[in-house]
Amino acid sequence: MRNTWTICRKELRSYFVSPVAYLLLAMFSLIFGFFFWNALGYFVIEGIEMQMRGQAIPMNINEQIIRPLLSNASVLGLFFIPMITMRLFAEEKRTGTIELLTTSPVRDLEIVLGKWSAALILYACLLLFTALNFSFLFLYGNPDWKPLAVGYLGLLLQAGGLLAIGTFISTLTKNQIIAGAATFGVCLLLWVLEWVSGYESATWATVLAYLSVITHFDSFGRGVIEIKDTVFYFTLIFLGLFFTSRSMESLRWRS
Amino acid sequence: MIRVQNLTKRYARATAVDQISFAVEKGQIVGFLGPNGAGKTTTMRMLTCFLPPSAGTATIAGFDVLEQPFEVKKRIGYLPESPPIYPEMETVEYLRFVGRLKGLSGAMLEERINYVCDRCFVADVKTKLLGKLSKGYRQRVGLAQAIIHNPDVLILDEPTAGLDPKQINETRDLIKSLAGDHTIILSTHILPEVEQTCEQVVIINKGKLVATDSVRNLQERARGAETILIEVAPRASAPDASLTLQIQQRLERIPGVSRVVCREPSGPDMVFEAESQHGQLIRGDLARAVVESGWDLNELRPASMSLEEIFLQLTGSETHSEPDKTPAPQRIPASEPNA
Numbered sequence: 001m002r003n004t005w006t007i008c009r010k011e012l013r014s015y016f017v018s019p020v021a022y023l024l025l026a027m028f029s030l031i032f033g034f035f036f037w038n039a040l041g042y043f044v045i046e047g048i049e050m051q052m053r054g055q056a057i058p059m060n061i062n063e064q065i066i067r068p069l070l071s072n073a074s075v076l077g078l079f080f081i082p083m084i085t086m087r088l089f090a091e092e093k094r095t096g097t098i099e100l101l102t103t104s105p106v107r108d109l110e111i112v113l114g115k116w117s118a119a120l121i122l123y124a125c126l127l128l129f130t131a132l133n134f135s136f137l138f139l140y141g142n143p144d145w146k147p148l149a150v151g152y153l154g155l156l157l158q159a160g161g162l163l164a165i166g167t168f169i170s171t172l173t174k175n176q177i178i179a180g181a182a183t184f185g186v187c188l189l190l191w192v193l194e195w196v197s198g199y200e201s202a203t204w205a206t207v208l209a210y211l212s213v214i215t216h217f218d219s220f221g222r223g224v225i226e227i228k229d230t231v232f233y234f235t236l237i238f239l240g241l242f243f244t245s246r247s248m249e250s251l252r253w254r255s
Numbered sequence: 256m257i258r259v260q261n262l263t264k265r266y267a268r269a270t271a272v273d274q275i276s277f278a279v280e281k282g283q284i285v286g287f288l289g290p291n292g293a294g295k296t297t298t299m300r301m302l303t304c305f306l307p308p309s310a311g312t313a314t315i316a317g318f319d320v321l322e323q324p325f326e327v328k329k330r331i332g333y334l335p336e337s338p339p340i341y342p343e344m345e346t347v348e349y350l351r352f353v354g355r356l357k358g359l360s361g362a363m364l365e366e367r368i369n370y371v372c373d374r375c376f377v378a379d380v381k382t383k384l385l386g387k388l389s390k391g392y393r394q395r396v397g398l399a400q401a402i403i404h405n406p407d408v409l410i411l412d413e414p415t416a417g418l419d420p421k422q423i424n425e426t427r428d429l430i431k432s433l434a435g436d437h438t439i440i441l442s443t444h445i446l447p448e449v450e451q452t453c454e455q456v457v458i459i460n461k462g463k464l465v466a467t468d469s470v471r472n473l474q475e476r477a478r479g480a481e482t483i484l485i486e487v488a489p490r491a492s493a494p495d496a497s498l499t500l501q502i503q504q505r506l507e508r509i510p511g512v513s514r515v516v517c518r519e520p521s522g523p524d525m526v527f528e529a530e531s532q533h534g535q536l537i538r539g540d541l542a543r544a545v546v547e548s549g550w551d552l553n554e555l556r557p558a559s560m561s562l563e564e565i566f567l568q569l570t571g572s573e574t575h576s577e578p579d580k581t582p583a584p585q586r587i588p589a590s591e592p593n594a
């Protein structure tokens with residue numbers, strides 16, 4: 001555990017001494033901020049229109065702003081995750097520092113956990129900045145905070161799974177760009193898999209749609225913690241980390 | 256301290272290390288000598304548990320690298336071929352990170368950091384970014400990193416590669432000064448490095464063990480049966496066969512000379528090779544004999560093998576500097592590890 005923390009701290013440091021972390025923070029906040037003000041704009045216009053038509057359907061901030069924004073954030077994450085994980089192992093393999101890590105009295109799993117948790121913490125920082133936007137809603141309205149909290153939990157779980165996959169892919173190559181591109185491809189694939197359910201209802205389509213990370217976010221977006229979706233994300237995290245540490249082992253057998 | 260038995264590493268296409276056996280006693284400093292591609296790095300990677308052996312065993316302080324890698328890792332300090340540094344870290348920060356990985360913490364950690372900084376002469380770059388340091392400093396930070404947890408065994412892969420002559424000397428002195436506290440195994444493809452730094456030498460070539468002996472023994476053997484090359488010019492008469500024979504017989508009478516052969520008995524140059532008995536110095540006597548017999552001495556030089564030549568010969572390298580030298584083959588058998 002101590003070693004995990006040592007590695008995690010080192011990774012966080014290298015994110016934050018380089019421009020990487022700040023660039024990601026700025027981009028993520030900018031894009032999400034754009035989503036937010038768009039959503040807010042539509043909400044306001046809609047409200048005014050309804051008033052003019054004399055309708056009195058109660059407006060729901062949670063349903064009309066928070067829920068769509070959360071699912072936007074979950075998609076946005078797919079684009080940022082490769083940039084967070086691509087260097088984790090690829091860089092160490094390229095510069096040879098991996099030899100230092102693996103010849104120190106530290107278990108492979110501790111190294112893997114340290115790196116993955118650093119990536120997750122950086123992602124959590126990105127999410128924290130998006131939360132600033134939502135705090136405006138609490139200033140000027142009174143949305144229900146529980147669905148929002150559940151939504152963020154879902155975002156973290158989803159990111160945890162994808163970051164684990166990205167970490168695994170990073171062990172496969174010395175080249176960060178290749179690791180990043182491959183992770184991006186996999187993330188994108190895991191997103192669009194869901195589309196098959198739109199026109200096909202055979203078993204294979206159901207299975208493919210089940211594998212899509214996005215479908216499992218719906219329940220969290222609605223503010224509901226579904227066991228099966230939680231289990232899905234935890235399985236993804238577990239498998240990703242498991243394959244990462246196996247890959248570290250076989251890295252030596254192969255190299 | 257280090258026991259290696261029939262250690263083998265096979266890659267998909269080639270065998271990088273082939274059945275190497277040797278042993279290193281506590282406190283020794285051993286040179287691991289071989290040309291590029293000999294398998295030095297591969298062997299060291301197996302000793303440090305970075306690569307698993309394909310066959311054979313290696314134990315460090317009694318712990319097997321395959322069975323108890325964790326115990327082995329605790330007891331070794333390793334400097335890979337290129338120092339494993341993170342360019343975005345400061346020296347102290349880096350040493351702190353490595354120290355924590357090796358299990359140090361608190362006041363003990365800070366104490367060790369200060370100690371190794373002084374010991375490895377990096378105290379003046381404590382707060383510099385590693386990426387901005389010169390090659391020599393990086394190498395020293397690499398050494399500092401290797402000794403931070405005061406390991407029993409130090410494994411250094413070409414610690415002087417890529418340094419300038421001044422830095423090479425400093426690094427060698429530093430390594431020598433570490434020898435008292437640690438058992439050191441260092442690899443190199445430079446022969447004088449072994450002569451200057453090490454007590455024992457393990458020579459490998461193309462993955463195979465060629466020789467293992469103490470440096471002194473090797474030098475002894477190199478010096479032992481000396482072969483001297485003499486060129487004689489008769490002052491009065493033209494060179495002919497009878498004169499050649501006469502000179503040869505004269506030289507053979509010198510005490511300590513075991514054998515004299517003429518290079519080209521029928522040629523115009525009278526070049527002889529005189530081989531001494533073990534441990535005898537015959538140069539002075541040869542010169543005196545030639546001059547006192549009324550001949551001119553044109554040339555007299557050792558044709559014997561230096562350690563370098565032994566090395567070249569043992570490793571079967573073709574880059575012989577002087578092709579006219581044909582030293583008597585001196586096989587040094589790969590002795591059993593003196594376990």
Ligand SMILES: Nc1ncnc2c1ncn2[C@@H]1O[C@H](COP(=O)(O)OP(=O)(O)O)[C@@H](O)[C@H]1O
Nearest residue numbers: 255266271289290291292293294295296297298
């Ligand atoms: N990862 C690898 N895959 C295949 N062959 C390798 C690998 N690493 C080293 N070799 C081969 O093993 C041999 C020994 O290499 P190495 O141990 O690096 O030699 P040295 O350090 O003595 O220069 C070389 O012929 C090299 O080509």
Ligand SMILES: [Mg+2]
Nearest residue numbers: 295296297336
């Ligand atoms: Mg090498």
